[in-house]
Amino acid sequence: MKTILYSRYGGLEELRLDEVATPDPARGQVRVRVKAASVNPMDGKIRRGEMKALSGFRFPRGLGHDFAGVVDAVGPGVQGFKPGDEVFGGVSIPKAGAFAEYALAEEKNLGLKPASVSFEQAAAMTIVGVTAWTGLVTKAKLKRGQSVFISGCLGGVGRSAAQIARACGAHVVGSCSASRREEAARLDVSEAVDYRAFDAVAYRGRFDVVFDTAGALSLRQCGAMLKASGVSLHIVPTFAKMVGCLMSSRHRLVFGNPTPQCVAAVADLAERGELAPDIGRVVALSDAIPAIAELERTGSPKGKLVIVPA
């Protein structure tokens, strides 16, 4: 099968499209014929060696985590899926390899794809949707009528968070580039602030939840923006944030782990039309490396980059 690989941590030049034997699923694993996969900032961070503690040192490594496809074979012990099932989910960080014709995923990181959701849409919403759901629903227990501030409300996670907050009946304020405010309004973000001119002091004590999806706010800024009982959520963990989140229950780190419950919640929202990713570009696997390189160089995605192997 064709797959994108690299043999050491480094720059974009390390990536290659290679031909390897199609892997067999081990115990608890499902082999999926990938119909679509999507690119996340994490793919580049891992490739550059910024997450070695999680990604390990085994090479060659595959690239990519989010995928949607059709179950092709199941390993011993798999009970919830059978060949022919349409699924979506995430490949674990140590394994990676969604940018391939076939991917191996743990059964516990998969869910059934709703028939009304395309493979491209499903692949584009796994990590971003699961992360937003984990933050707002599992950690912050967001309730109807509460107010949420989302930094980076038009990014992958931010857009999902805005839609999930709206589905929960919350009131959403967010930050984005000034030129994209109309796009934010279409997501029902009632007030979209230019992040280059953002002043946390102007929002003192206003929010039940501050979700810093862009990793742009300090804990001090978040604390100032929160109501007394509010909580801030962080998905870009700096050392200061890790320490601050350990010291105070007002600040929480969020990790988007695609558990069956989270994947099912995302599928449910998508099926109801309450969660839809913004797909910016769809490319063939053979064109994926230049597209990934372009995305990484511009650093400012206008929607998700989706890779289709066929």
Ligand SMILES: NC(=O)c1ccc[n+]([C@@H]2O[C@H](COP(=O)([O-])OP(=O)(O)OC[C@H]3O[C@@H](n4cnc5c(N)ncnc54)[C@H](OP(=O)(O)O)[C@@H]3O)[C@@H](O)[C@H]2O)c1
């Ligand atoms: N902890 C986890 O489990 C987890 C899960 C998913 C993602 N992440 C991390 O979370 C971050 C966001 O992921 P993503 O997929 O949403 O990325 P993304 O799609 O690249 O979106 C980032 C967004 O942030 C905006 N932005 C940039 N600088 C900003 C600032 N100073 N203030 C406010 N917004 C700003 C960008 O706007 P412009 O493009 O207009 O500049 C863009 O819309 C990444 O670092 C990613 O690795 C962590």
